[in-house]
Amino acid sequence: PGARAPARLEVFDLAERRVAWRDVGTLGAGSHVVKLGEGASLRGGVYLVRLTCGERTLTTRAAIVR
Numbered sequence: 749p750g751a752r753a754p755a756r757l758e759v760f761d762l763a764e765r766r767v768a769w770r771d772v773g774t775l776g777a778g779s780h781v782v783k784l785g786e787g788a789s790l791r792g793g794v795y796l797v798r799l800t801c802g803e804r805t806l807t808t809r810a811a812i813v814r
Contacts, residue, residue, distance in 0.1 A: 752774055752776075753774070753801050753802035754771065754772075754773055754774055754801075755771070755772045755773065755774070755775065755799060755800060755801035756769060756770070756771050756772065756799075756800050756801075757769065757770050757772050757782055757784065757797070757798070757799050758797070758798045758799075758800070759784060759790065759795050759796070759797050759798075759810075760795060760796040760797075760798065761793070761795060761796075762793075762794060762795070762796070764796075767790060767795070768784040768790060769784070770782060770783075770784055790812050791812070791814075792812050792813055792814040793811070793812060794809060794810070794811050795809070795810050795811070795812065796808075796809060796810075797809070797810050
């Protein structure tokens with residue numbers, strides 16, 4: 749399991765509401781560019797970004813500055 753499992757990328761505001769997400773399939777290890785929320789724009793602020801692949805979950809913070 750792990751890198752071969754389907755993955756999901758999610759973005760949450762600081763109130764823990766999911767504001768964007770996308771299933772990213774099995775892209776594998778390495779750098780990738782993924783567009784989130786097609787047609788929806790995120791307001792400026794701090795967000796939590798979560799990548800889940802199989803049983804593994806990675807979370808980090810991101811900021812959008814407009």
